[in-house]
Amino acid sequence: MPTLLHAHFRKIIGARFYSKGFEEAAGPLESFGRLYFRSARDSEGHGTHTASTAAGSVVTNVSLFGIARGTARGGASSTRLAIYKACWFGGCVDADMLSALDDAVGDGVDIISMSIGSTPQPVYFEDVNSIGAFHAFQKGILVSASAGNSYYPYTASNVPPWILTVAASSIDRELNSNIYLGNSKVLKGFGINPLKMEKSHELIAGSAAAAPGVPKENASFCRENTLNPTLVKGKIVVCTQGTVDRPIVQSFIVGEAGGVGMIEAYPTAREFYDQFVIPATIIEPQEEKELQAYMATEKHPVAKILPTITVLKAKPAPYMALFSSKGPNYRTPEIIKPLEYEFLLHGLHVATEDIPDSENYNIISGTSMACPHVSGIAAILKSYHPSWSPAAIMSALMTTATVTDNIGLPIANFDGAKSTPFEYGSGHVNPFAALDPGLIYDFDTSDVINFLCSHGASSRQLKNLTRKLVNCKDPLTPSYNLNYPSIGVFQMKGRLSVSRTVTYYGKGPTIYSADVVNPEGIKVMVTPPTLKFTKAGEKKSFKVNFTPLKKTKGESFVFGSLTSSNGIHKVRSPIGVNVLSL
Incomplete structure (x- = not known):
């Protein structure tokens, strides 16, 4: 945790830590032989980064080794922080997590930011993130949580509707x-490289610099003890993406072998801005082809790796991060998750009185970084x-989100392919x-x-969430009628009507009209098509009527949208x- 320099500066107003569960399950903290603090103090940086991203104070002239210079601030810079440290050495134990969540609820916080994933889509009644977040929801506290960094469909975590x-x-x-x-050609690379290379150096492929007895393929990954120092010394080594070591580790290995620089071929180069110990950069497939062609045609190919420059107003943006976990949510498929936000920003020190220094800041990618925004x-x-419920805050964020990028096209995936609400959820936060x-x-x-x-929960399961005996109503309310800001129906059988209720937050009388983008193969009608309001707080209900014209394949979904507008607001x-079935 950052040091508070003055008594009057009270950004952090509470701090607790929880280790009993972890030590019971994994042994004493001392036994790991790693740096730690038996306190709420952060020894890894993840908690400091996320906390300051959510609520860090304004700090001017911030950079990381002179890179990405500007003014840094948290999402809500005037907000106070209460810290609950429940994880150790990258691991979180259920008992500690639930204790931390319940203490936060008991302490009366307003928002809980949880950059901690869980096993993708566990049973809600057995998942401490879901249980603790429900306790918060009961008390009017919103829990914002990261979807996870697991790349694939069905991997989004923290997916309950609350x-x-x-x-x-x-x-x-x-x-x-x-x-x-x-040959004077410039290839685009990505990375945090403040080091200046004074002259050009000869290029050598890792596969051409294999140590005696090491297969060329192994050396191409620039793994430990695979490179021949005699061949590498004084050269820039071109490595390929490995399955074990990250580029930062590979750059260290190249430097240890005597290399003066490293170029890494990495398909998702722009998603991971590693910091290197020698001049190094990461290139994408197109640049890799051009580099290989140059090296194949030149007897003594040379290159110079240039220090990092910050390029603003890049297009297109945003695009969905490849690593970001995706839906659908197979526990409750009608709940469309997640909500999307940008992943790459400075981590900020919370104490603004600190003199800005490169080593006090960091640049990290991940849904952990998106969540605190x-x-x-x-x-x-x-x-x-202040009177809004957690669901109302979720609704405001979701229904006003945008689904186009800065060139006016629908938000795409990393590779330019079309994305869906299972990637971007409701869209990019506005x-x-x-x-x-x-x-x-x-x-x-x-x-x-x-x-x-409606999903078959038993009284015993519900007690895990509510801490009291609850019986289900008869008849059951269809799950698709939860008044959620998205509309999802799984395994539709013929025509169906979905109910929703909206509350008006505005001034004076107004009329909202419905506009529908039909999912492929489905006709959608809204009744009534217009809603008339006379005063703030007024509630109106409507139905969304579905007529399927053809079946979807297996468990796949088709997508559309409903937008209600009064000429000023678009919901x-x-x-x-x-x-x-039809």
């Missing part, structure tokens, strides 16, 4: 460490609308629009219990439907 789940996308900034070839925005919404969303979809704990009952809900 949690705001955050995915990761890019921002309109690149950190380019380019390569100047001997949204947590900070949620804190701002809570300060503007903080200003969320302050004044127009309409709100609200729901409470009784609605959540009805939703879980958008993604629609996702799986059709089992």
Whole structure:
């Protein structure tokens, strides 16, 4: 945790730590032989980074070794922080997690930011993140949580409807460490490389510099003890992506062998800005082809790796991060997750009185970094609308999110392919629009219990969440009728009507009209097509009527949207439907 320099500066107003569960399961902290603090102090940086991203104070003239210089601030810079440290050496034990969540609820925090994943989509009643977040929801506290970094469909974590789940996308900034070839061509590279290479050096492929007895393929990955120092000394080594070592480790190995620089071929180069110990950069497949062609045609190919420059207003942006965990949510498929936010920003020191110094800052990618951005925005919404429930805050963030990038096209995936609400959820957060969303979809704990009952929850399972005996209503409320800001139906059998209720937050009379983008093969009609409001706080209900024209393949979904507009506000809900029969 950052040091507070003055008594009057009270950014951190509480700090607790939890280790009993971890030590019971894994042994004493001392036995790991790693740096740690038996306190709430952070020894790894993850907690400091996320906490300061959510609520760090404004610090001017910030950079990382002179890179990405500017003013750094948290999402809600005037917000206070209470810290609950429940994880050790990258591991979190259920008992510690639940204790931390329940203490945060008992302490009366307003927002819980949880950059901690769980096993993808566990049973809600057995998952401490879900249970602790439900306790928070009961007390009117929003939990914002990361979706995870597991790349693939069905891997999004923290997916119950009472949690705001955050995915990761890019921002309109690149950190380019380019390569100047001997033929005067410049290849684009990515990385945090503040080191200056004074002259060009000869290039050598890792596979051509194999140590005696080492297969060329092994040496191409630049793994430990695979390179021949005699062949590598004084040269820039071109490595290929390994399955074991990250580029930062490979650069260390190259440097130890006598190499003066490293170029790494990495398909997702722009997603991971590693910091290197020697001049190094990462290139994408197109640049790799050009580099290989140059090396194949030159007898003595040379290059110079240039220091990192910050490129602003990069296009297109945002695009979805390849690593960001994706839906669908197979526990409750009608709940479309996650919400999307950018993944790459400075980590900030919380104490603004500190003199800005490169070593006090960091640049990290991950849904852990996206989550606190949204947590900070949620804190701002809570300060503007203190009476809003967690569901109301979620609704405001989700229904005002944007689904186009900065060149006006639909948000795409990393490779340019079309993305869906299972990647970007409701879209990219728009903080200003969320302050004044127009309409709100609200729901409470009784609605959540009805939703879980519709999925077959038993009284015993519900007790795990509610801490008291709860019986399901008869008849059950269909799960698709949870008043969630997105509309999802799984295994639709013929025509179906979905119910929603909105609350008006505006001034004076107004009329909202519905506009539908039909999912492929489905006709959607909204009744009534217009909603008339006379005063703030007024509630109106409507139905979304589905007529399937063809079945979907297996468990796949087709997508559309419903947008309600009064000419000033646009309230958008993604629609996702799986059709089992007509």
